[in-house]
Amino acid sequence: MLRDPPHPAVAPRFSPSTSKDEARLRLRIFSGLVIAVVALLGVRLAHMQLLDRERYAVEAEGNAIKTNIVRPARGYVFDRNGTLLVDNQTTLSITVTPRYFDEANLPLIARLTGFPEADVRRSYEQVKARSSYQTATLLRDVPFAAFARLQEHQYHLRGIGFEESQQRRYHGPPRLSHVLGYVREVSEAQLEALQNQGYRQGDMVGITGIEREYETVLRGRPGREFVLVNVHGMEVQPYEGGALDVEPQSGYELRLTIDARTQALAESLFTGKRGGAVMMDARTGGILSMVSAPDFEPSGFSGRMTQDFVDYVWRNPAQPLFNRATQSYQPPGSTWKPFMALVGLEEGLIREDTKLFCGGGYFLGRLYRCHGGSHGWIDVKTAIQRSCNTFFFRVMNDHLLEGRRLDLNVWATWAHRFGFGVLAPLDLPDQSTGLIPDTSYFDRVYPAGWTSGYTVNLGIGQGNMGTTPLQLARYTAAIANGGTLVTPHLVREQVDPATGVAREPARPRPRRLPVSPENFRIVQRGMELVSEAGTARGLQIEGVTMAAKTGTAQNPGGKDHSVFIAYAPIENPQIAIGVIVENAGFGAQAAGPIASLMIEQYLTGRIARPELVQMVMARRSEGDT
């Protein structure tokens, strides 16, 4: 055996070395190397698995745990008597996971569901283009029968699944289109603004009506569901068996002030007409009925819209989406006269017993004719009863008691006090102010100058002014209740579906008008006479006393608009109503009968005058717009 030097490392020569000692040294070095490698890995593992476990666990969970938002059920809507108006229905969607799906089955799916094959294929291509692994909706709103057929074939339709979603379901009549409004899937543009409120792609959002106004209340609170997803984003199973999931909270139920039966009647009475009506509780402002015609079927917005529906709603000159009860304004015509009477009395231009002479017209540059010939010497109550134009032209334009004359801006201020020319504090998103002119308005519109000839017409509710049916009803309510300008509203209370606790939405307080009760009494009497022996005497309701005023808004472009205001019963006014029917003639021809029938329905619960219904139904708004 050869003996090697004790330090082989310093021997720079190539020599065989087989000594036992050296072998032992090499074994020691080598074992040390093995231990070093194992120790290195062990220390690294201890660091990762014992010290930094939390950090890696967060990374792993961030990978695997996906949070799904569970949409809450949108709140139901009821009328004032608890009649269900809107709830939700479950609709079925077919989903597909392209990776597991055999494209050769597309024609089969089209055949089983009845969808056109081209549509199915286009939808499939879109899903596949996004991700092969992600499960996505292939077909929406699949009828249940189609779903059942598909289910029978599911065993050989790998990659096909089903998903439930919710859709608004309407229980009309009444349709209540403009009150309820509609919901749609939130758009990209809306999403930008709503994202920080927790909205996500596919959520529904109220677009108009109370669906929009009460969106935050109706929507509910979304729940959360934690699922495990694999590297491809596929959901595999609930995380921790669903123990950490948060249930969604359904939206609040809304109880409206609407009376479904009166509303349904009013909607049918408006058949073939354009116009709007608002009937409210004269004491509270709760809206019992709000009609705008033409209207639309709210369910048309649920799910996929048909082309017919789209054409009807958006390519229609009559603009069914436009709320004529709150957005459309017309000159009020003679329904303005009670207002003029109150202003004249309050401003000291006339007194209860002041008689003005009507010689069949009023001369200001030209003759403004009074209908019904000459009324002679006439007081304010009779002027309302007989709808004397001359009387109110003079209140508007003449120097009367003690030489006082009504200033245009004072007139406009009074109009504003009664809620004209301003927005009402109503719980609907879409409203128009109407038009109440003042001197600055005329200066702007007639920069060359204007005279009292421009404003005298305002005394009889014609000319450069406009009011909405909502404003008319609110003003009538103020007359009826003797001076309280109520806050109109549609939602009486919102109910937490979990606890059943109801609460009233916050509303501005009603306003007290600076008008003496005596003066209201005078005007009320005038309106009672309209119904008893005036222009509305043909509209009397069996067993119900009514105060009213007819109006005809002159329309130079076509047939006059029919306008009507009323409240009832006289002894204890409960309801006030304002109606405008476009291009339908005198107030007593269209708007009056509609109001009369609505009051009858609400106060007596029935209709005793079928022939009047026939008459109203037969009447049409003329012209195209």
Place this chain on the structure above:
Amino acid sequence: MRPWYKNLDWTVLAAWVGLVSIGLTAIYSATHGPAREFLLLSVQQNFDRQLQWFVISAFVLTVILFTPARLIQRLALPAYAGGIALLLGALAFGTEVNGAKAWLYLGPIGLQPGEIAKVGTVLALAFLLSTKEARTGGFRFVLLAGGVVFLPAALLLAANDTGTALVFLALVPVMLFWSGLVPLTWMALMLAPAVAAYLAIVSLTAALVFAVAFTAAMLMLARSQAMAGLALGVSGGTGIAAWLGLNKILQPHQVGRIKAFVDPEAYRLTEGFHVIQAKAAIGSGGFLGKGFTNGTQTQLAYIPEQSTDFIFCVIGEEFGFVGAMVLLSLFAWLLIRLASVGAAAAFSFPRLVAAGVTGVFLFHILINIGMTVGLMPVIGIPLPLISYGGSALLANTMLIAITLNLAARRDEFAVYSG
């Protein structure tokens, strides 16, 4: 003279059984747990096939244990030639998997010639370095040994299987070290470039500091300015070359593959993804692990190749630190025992075989586990006895069996070898 079976180290066999069992358990979890439905049909069958290969390997192990030691020594060169033939066959007729022509199909059986060729190469290298000629032949034999290793390594590089080629290259320093043909200073010179290159990936400064320190150490130990100069040249040169290659020459995706382990977040969506997921799997396993078939990273398929190259993630995630340490301990025991029983032999051939076998195993373990814990670049080589792969299991079992055989017959050996 004790019969061979009385010299047999049964603890090594026990470690072998233990490791293969852990491997089968992990493969089962990766292919029969909830992850199964996302796997290709061929991957789903990995457990069953590995079980078959286990039976085959156990049979081959038994046969080898009963084979005379002399015969094994004689078969060294033919085995090497056979390995080279398989590698050539793979280059010519092989099937490409993941970009490497690493598979050769003989009828229904798929083989990885790179794995099989290890056996012949270790034997041939041991054979060459243990001959009398080697002891007197000096440097010529060092070059010859290098050639024996470079041939299969070159064929594997040609087949684009860089990882396995590196395993062969790692054999050279290990076996030269054990052969005693090369002094330790030269060994250090051979290893220094690897260390310098590794450090250069992490940081150029670290590589340069290492080069200076290494040069100083050589100057003190070898007391030769020539050696010191050489040391500075190989370590500093390699470090700078590696840095230049990474920063100036290679394409971004190639750099990404190499550097991803240093800063996986920087390559999160590309080359770093697997490193991040592998580390998340192991780290989130914690002390006791998430339980058999309960690892989210494993079962939700966040780990690639989880029954083969990334199998350690399954163990780390589902069996935690405890499971990983049991595995590492078995490996440590296996390697130290194999080296010891080899070292106990009086003659070069068994010692060198043992050295080669343990060297191959150690390199595999360091690179494979190092890759999953973010210490090593992602190099696709399997974890011995654990990863799915029939050829590898068979080859690794043969290596262990041959070492045990030669060690058990160390007394017998003297009769045949002088």
